[in-house]
Amino acid sequence: MKTRTRRVLGWGVAVLVLVFVLLCLPFNPPKLSAAEVGARVDLLNEKAAIVTPHLQLGKKTREANLALFEKVERGEQLTAEESASYRVLYQLILKDKQGLFIKMDKQLTVLTDYEPGENNNVGTRGIEGSHDHHDASAGANLAALRSDLGQLEQASGITGSYARVRYAISAYKDLDDILMHMAIAPQTKSVPRVPEAPADELQAQFEPMMEHFKRAQFELVNSPAYLAEIRQALDRFTALVVLVQDRVYGQLGPVERSLSGQWGSWRSLTPPTRDVSAKRIPPATPAAP
Numbered sequence: 001m002k003t004r005t006r007r008v009l010g011w012g013v014a015v016l017v018l019v020f021v022l023l024c025l026p027f028n029p030p031k032l033s034a035a036e037v038g039a040r041v042d043l044l045n046e047k048a049a050i051v052t053p054h055l056q057l058g059k060k061t062r063e064a065n066l067a068l069f070e071k072v073e074r075g076e077q078l079t080a081e082e083s084a085s086y087r088v089l090y091q092l093i094l095k096d097k098q099g100l101f102i103k104m105d106k107q108l109t110v111l112t113d114y115e116p117g118e119n120n121n122v123g124t125r126g127i128e129g130s131h132d133h134h135d136a137s138a139g140a141n142l143a144a145l146r147s148d149l150g151q152l153e154q155a156s157g158i159t160g161s162y163a164r165v166r167y168a169i170s171a172y173k174d175l176d177d178i179l180m181h182m183a184i185a186p187q188t189k190s191v192p193r194v195p196e197a198p199a200d201e202l203q204a205q206f207e208p209m210m211e212h213f214k215r216a217q218f219e220l221v222n223s224p225a226y227l228a229e230i231r232q233a234l235d236r237f238t239a240l241v242v243l244v245q246d247r248v249y250g251q252l253g254p255v256e257r258s259l260s261g262q263w264g265s266w267r268s269l270t271p272p273t274r275d276v277s278a279k280r281i282p283p284a285t286p287a288a289p
Contacts, residue, residue, distance in 0.1 A: 029258065032262055041234050065089055083220045094188065109132065122189050144174045193214050234281065
């Protein structure tokens with residue numbers, strides 16, 4: 001009898017907690033429009049690319065090279081020598097915080113002395129040392145995204161409700177992780193990447209996004225070509241988010257959407273973008289009506 005009473009009390013508490021949570025959350029939040037997604041993407045890109053590495057993770061490095069880092073922050077074009085120096089310093093900031101990044105993203109892929117025979121974007125060869133290889137990490141995030149969406153779409157009935165919410169949130173975090181890796185990639189030392197043939201509609205957006213980010217890596221920092229490539233990469237990522245959002249919303253009911261939230265919410269650990277400006281990268285061209 002005591003066991004049954006505890007079980008009933010447990011279910012009662014769970015129901016009360018669920019009701020409380022639903023009362024505190026927006027009910028059945030609508031899909032974000034492509035323009036709303038794009039605006040968030042631009043802010044998250046600048047947060048990941050500049051604000052966090054410069055002002056949070058790499059304060060000492062920034063202070064020791066203040067003129068160079070401030071020039072980047074203002075959106076001014078760097079020379080070839082400045083671009084190479086900046087990318088080496090930026091890579092050291094990421095190296096120092098690699099242990100923290102691994103805790104935040106289990107798909108993060110560390111490679112050692114990668115492609116020593118390939119010309120890199122700082123005038124030497126390969127990527128010496130052990131570093132997060134953003135291309136491989138983003139690819140692993142894509143694989144996780146594909147898996148999470150598959151699990152979401154296979155969960156059925158009332159008993160599958162928890163799984164649907166869980167995998168929706170996980171899919172949104174996979175998207176965040178892809179952008180967090182690739183937003184910082186144009187500022188790092190790197191070598192070319194061989195494009196892959198798209199295996200599905202997710203990769204059909206992912207591959208062009210990667211191509212544009214990789215092209216930006218080999219342009220002078222903040223040059224017109226660098227900015228144009230990043231703009232196109234962000235537009236492709238926006239299309240990927242819209243695609244994933246459609247698939248997620250197609251599987252969730254109103255309560256489940258309330259619990260999972262929209263893409264870019266705190267549930268998927270999306271970084272806050274208060275006080276972030278996206279003016280460094282040119283805005284997307286509005287879609288024709």
